Amino acid sequence: MKGVPATASGRYRRIKTGLACLLLGWFFLVPFLRWDRGPDLPGQAILFDLPGRRLFLFGWEFWPQDLPIAVGLLVGAASLLFYATALAGRVWCGFACPQTVWTDLFFAVDRFCEHRRIPPVLVKIAIALLTGFGFACWFTDAPTLAGRLLGGSAAPGSYGAVLIIGGLTWLLGVYAKQRVCLHMCPWPRFQAALLDRDSQVVTYQAWRGESRGRKRIPLREDLGGEPGGTRGDCIDCTRCVAVCPTLIDIRDGLQMGCIGCGLCVDACDTVMDKIGRPKGLIRFDSETNANAKSWTKTLPRPFAAKPMLFLSVAVLALGAALFAMLTLSPLRADLDPQRNPLFVRLSDGGIRNDFLLHIQARQPGLSTLRLRLAEGEAGLLRLASSGDHIGAETVDVTLDQRELRERLLITRPAGADAKGRSPLHLLVQDARDGRLLGTVETQFWGPES
Template identity: 35%
Template sequence: MNETPSRGSGAAMDELYAEAHHWEVNTGGETIHAKRMPGKWRRIKWLASSVWLIFFLGPYLRWNGNQAVLFDIPNRKYHLFGVTVLPQDFWMLSLLLLFFAILLAVVTALVGRAYCGYFCFQTVWTDVFTWIEEKLEGSPPQRRKLDKAPLDARKVRVKVLKHAIWLLIGFLTGFSFVAWFYGAGPLWRDFFVGDANVAVYASVALFTFGTYLLAGWLREQVCFWLCPYARIQGVMLDKSTVVPAYDEARGEPRGRLQKGQSSADRTVGDCVDCNQCVAVCPTGVDIRNGQQEGCITCGLCIDACDAVMDKVGKPRGLIRYASLDEVEGKPVKPMLMRARVWVYTGILALALAGIMYGLSSLEAIEVKVLHERAPLFVQLSDGSVQNKYTLKVLNKSEQDLTVRISAESSAPIILLGAEEPLLTRSGEVTPMIVFVKIKRSDLPGETLPVTFHATTTLSDNTEIAAERESAFFGPSR
């Protein structure tokens, strides 16, 4: 179904109308039953989609006897292959989000909506759903015929089976999502006996029916009307962006290949107007009318066109991945010679370096020192000066730890209140009040640096230490 703007006056409006008239925007008036054809880009699409197996299988991966990746939101702990990330380290999440946001911008600027065509969960799930539909209902003409056929036992049987499988996939999607946060083992133990909490059942139900609705019913309508990325991607492309493109100079004027006619006898372009590129498009656009909002750059039209070119004895590449400059015969600047590629790469490198630094610098314990402000110091009867400190020890490990506290300075000091080790619970901050005493004659000035040390030993006999510097205050001389 074509959606065109109302005509206005002037040459600009006439040109806009002429361009928009060739845009295919399915507004939901018909169901697109895309044809499936084998080919290079179809194989790449399946391989890229297989990345989502991590989503289903990841919760069952074990690390040191525990779930390798677990986002324990109730306890505010995030376990990543033996590393526990607490809310205090969430600055790394900001860098991670920045990394993926810039990566998406880089990919779009260089190769168009490759994420949409090969990795987007909506695209992948819709592709799986329509594959199941094809296996049960047949080819696109057979599916259209079945949709229009009167209700009978066979139609009911096929439709019920299809929708049941769709709902099962939706349930597995929701169940797998919750397993990342609840834990795969506990979820299997609690879910089917009614011991899980309401949030778990609500989340699984939401994902089940959401997946069923978006991938089974709305399909390409999500890309057209619900996804904000489809709206902004147009401003991220330029003439150097590589996208599926139709070589108009080679293909036009179009003309069907007559029976008994060889391709050498044709006086028209290479395009035989077979419409196979349209038939295989999951969003129903005609790539021969140029880049459009509905094109998700999946490359399936390239496979279809190459197959037809092979049959009529013409070289492949009538539709191919190319930039607008290349199609128009203009000089093409290599990607590495474009300034924005280096800018994007620099931002990505900085974000990734920050994430790697954060992960590598995570320690099992962290100590903070708060100096008592009122009063800053107390003069004792024996002539010494005493300061009060509150130590806060954060246990980032997955086990309870016994932490020993010590302090050192350039002057002789006495640490009080830390004679016994401090028991810290996993993922919790444990406070401790200590006093530091120094003879007044040993004070070199009004302030003196003091370093507090926290040491502990893990279950594997690995010794972990953390330190924090503070200051000791005394009277003026």
């Protein structure tokens, strides 16, 4: 079929198929995993809650303030990608890139429908829309989304996600195909800086394959053929070109268009088996070993200087992100001073500051909190909404749907040191057991003299 690579069978084809099934299964099925967080909270294991500006990841809940964790994860993931590229070329592109996975899926549809009375365009439209639906499932309750979409009660964003992502899937997977890898994706332009002569890349062993010729031409004597033979192991069958998703000829050398999928390796090994020649005419190998004309391939060098540099950065970034995730505060508390006026002098000589208190709890079990000042800091606390006009050393507050917004009044009595600006530490405790949940640092303002 025109524009569709021929099928190949072998080790790398099995790896590609198995990995594609895992990735597609992850994309479509993980949003349906359940995670019990208690009442009034989503029961989806992984959910990007855009209206609430939250990310639920199993037992974690992330807020916009946790962006440094996302940065650490992204830096770690990018460093792992650099590490894999330095070791084995564009294996990400060939085996795990979404463009490769979905394009390979559409190629499989073309081959399946070729000799059957099934219009491939209908199957591709269904896959594209299903991809849009799968994407939308990450941002809303997945089990009920299909019913809401069909019933017209889904949010406009859900319909937009299905149509936009479905349209992009159709455009990139059905029409653009390998042009994305050749012309649109910036990653091939970076790989030259990551590779070296010892990186494992798809390599044509020209010393063994040239000169090319039909099988009936005598094989070269140094390859075990007859004296006076002129043909190398390559019989110019072009199977390596026929199975290539980007339609390049690997025999022309390493090229930007090679995505490192290894399908040409499988195709060539199959041909070598048929003509009784050793496998490995095309193989994952280093440039150094190929130039040495060795029959045995080299192994990857995971502890070489360049790969180890990328791995070290990945370990540090991911380790820092994991540590931050494991030590996340169970709540977020902000205490914003109200500046108009900076302070109020009371009739008894005390100095009062007004603050806007905002508390958000990550844990659903937190409902009643206790507020007090740190040891050694004099002051009385009271909520503006309470009927208490005196205040107390501790104040209990109740969260409404894990959140509280209140005016907090803090008064330092007459005789306490309240001149100028001084540090203030508000302790937030669990009212049930007194466990310290967080400390808020701010400034207390008083008269200069």
